[in-house]
Amino acid sequence: MKPYICAVKCSGIDCARRSFTGRYNREDRTTLHFYTICFMFNLILFGPPGSGKGTQSEKLIEKYGFKHLSTGDLLRSEIARETALGMEAKSFMDKGQLVPDEVVIGMISSAIDQNENVKGFLFDGFPRTAAQAEALDKLLELKKSPIAVMLALEVSEEELVKRLMKRGETSGRSDDTNENVIRARIVEYHKKTTAVADYYKQFNKVTLLPGEGSIDQIFDSLCKEIDSRIVDA
Numbered sequence: 001m002k003p004y005i006c007a008v009k010c011s012g013i014d015c016a017r018r019s020f021t022g023r024y025n026r027e028d029r030t031t032l033h034f035y036t037i038c039f040m041f042n043l044i045l046f047g048p049p050g051s052g053k054g055t056q057s058e059k060l061i062e063k064y065g066f067k068h069l070s071t072g073d074l075l076r077s078e079i080a081r082e083t084a085l086g087m088e089a090k091s092f093m094d095k096g097q098l099v100p101d102e103v104v105i106g107m108i109s110s111a112i113d114q115n116e117n118v119k120g121f122l123f124d125g126f127p128r129t130a131a132q133a134e135a136l137d138k139l140l141e142l143k144k145s146p147i148a149v150m151l152a153l154e155v156s157e158e159e160l161v162k163r164l165m166k167r168g169e170t171s172g173r174s175d176d177t178n179e180n181v182i183r184a185r186i187v188e189y190h191k192k193t194t195a196v197a198d199y200y201k202q203f204n205k206v207t208l209l210p211g212e213g214s215i216d217q218i219f220d221s222l223c224k225e226i227d228s229r230i231v232d233a
């Protein structure tokens, strides 16, 4: 597998494992006081429901070859197969609530184990609570490839509701057609999920980006952030 250098500037004690704050400067390699050779580039695409994570994930996977792990997709596949896990999850999803941590963490842990030798994971819709973020860090520690960055898309609430109602016309997702469920998902996002950004902020791993604009504009800004962190070893 091709290794990547997740380039970092030294920002203090313990920085090699914890702080992926630096920007790689091609002109001035001397700024690389510390770097970690990672075998995977792991990225969290973050943002409220309807912020465009799914659309942008597809484009990023095509460009970079990441393995896409969307807990929403995994849960919907469990529901379609009528598994016990799917049936449990459905009752929460139908109300716009989060599925319990232990269910989602178990599911993502198996998905990571089933995908050896990938270039990196693109996590979409996960982690959604601080407990999930801590569990993910532990799982990735075993792979010696931590989260390189969390890219967070910012979109206003009214725009989110508009987009989700529109998506509901064609997506076949029951949680996209009912405005009350949509608003409940946004409330849940503010109540529990924004804590995930706070968790990664302490390691300087969060970059906020505008999630409104054209798909290509947003994609370009995501790519710039990724390219500045990946350097072929």
Ligand code: AMP
Pocket (backbone or CB within 6 Å): 049, 071, 072, 073, 075, 092, 093, 094, 096, 097, 098, 099, 100, 104, 124, 125, 126, 127, 128, 129, 132, 175, 185
């Ligand atoms: P999504 O497709 O990411 O919008 O997720 C749809 C629904 O699946 C959410 O409203 C939650 O009920 C559930 N879900 C997806 N990912 C998670 C997660 N990481 N933790 C808890 N619930 C989740």
